[in-house]
Amino acid sequence: MDADLAAEALQGIEASRERARLTAGLTPAWYGPAAAVAGIVPALVDVWAQERGGWAVFLSLLVALAGLAVMVALVNLARRRTGVMVTLPWSARLRRAAVPLVTVLAAGGAAYGLCRQFGADHAVAKVALFAVLGIGAWTVFVIRNAKIKQKLRAAG
C-alpha cells in the first residue's frame, strides 16, 4: 500500500471516531425543556405545600421524588435517542460537566441571593433559584448542541 493512502486512511479513521464521539454528546432538543420542567415543578409544588401544610407537604415530597425519577429516566432516554452509546467513566463525565454545572449553580445562588436582597421571602427566592437552575441547564444543552453541530459540520 502507498504511504499517502495509509496516511489518508489514518486521517479517515480519526475523523470517523471523532464524529462518533461528537454525535454521542448530542442531546435531543426536548431534553433541555423537559429537564427544566422536571426541576422547576417540584420547587413550585414545594412552595405551595409549605403554605398549605399537612398532607400537601407529603404530596410535595412525592412530587420531588417523582421529579428525581423523571430526571434519571430522561438521562437514560436521551442517551438512547442520540443513537450512539458511549460509556464514559464518572471522572470524564464530571470533568465535562464541571464548568457548566458550577456556572449554573452560581447563577442559581446569585438569583436566590438577589431575591432575598430585594426583600422577597424564602419561597419566592427558592422558585427563582430553581427557575434559574432549570433554564440554565436548558441553555447549557442548547449551547453544547450548537457547538457539537458546528464541529460536525466542520468535520464534513
Place this chain on the structure above:
Amino acid sequence: MTAALVPDEPAIDPAINHPTRLAVVAFLSACDEAEFAAVRGGCQVSDSMLSKIASALEAIGYLAVRKGYVGKRPRTWLSLTPAGRQALALHIAALQGIAATARKAGAEAGEAPPGATDS
C-alpha cells in the same frame, strides 16, 4: 457465520481496507454501540450500502447486530465485536507502520549527501 482469521501482528486486513468499510468500523470503534441511522449519518453512506457492509462484517464476526425498540419504534443497533476491534487495531498498526517507513525513507533520502546515489 464464518469468522475471519484475525492475524496476531499488524497487517492490512482486506475485509476492512475499503474506505467505506473502514469508516464504519472506525465509527463503531469509538462507541459501545450505535444505531443504524447514526452510523449512516456519521459515515455518510446510503441505507443499502450500510446494510451490505453490516451483513459482510457480521458474517466474518467483526460486527454484531442487535434489533431493539426505542418506544414503539424498531431500531437496529450495530457494535464491533472483540475480533473486530482487534482487526481494526492491527490494521491501524499496519497503516502506521507504512506511514512511518515512508517518513523514515524520506528523511534518509533528505539526509543523503548530494551525489550519494550517483555511482
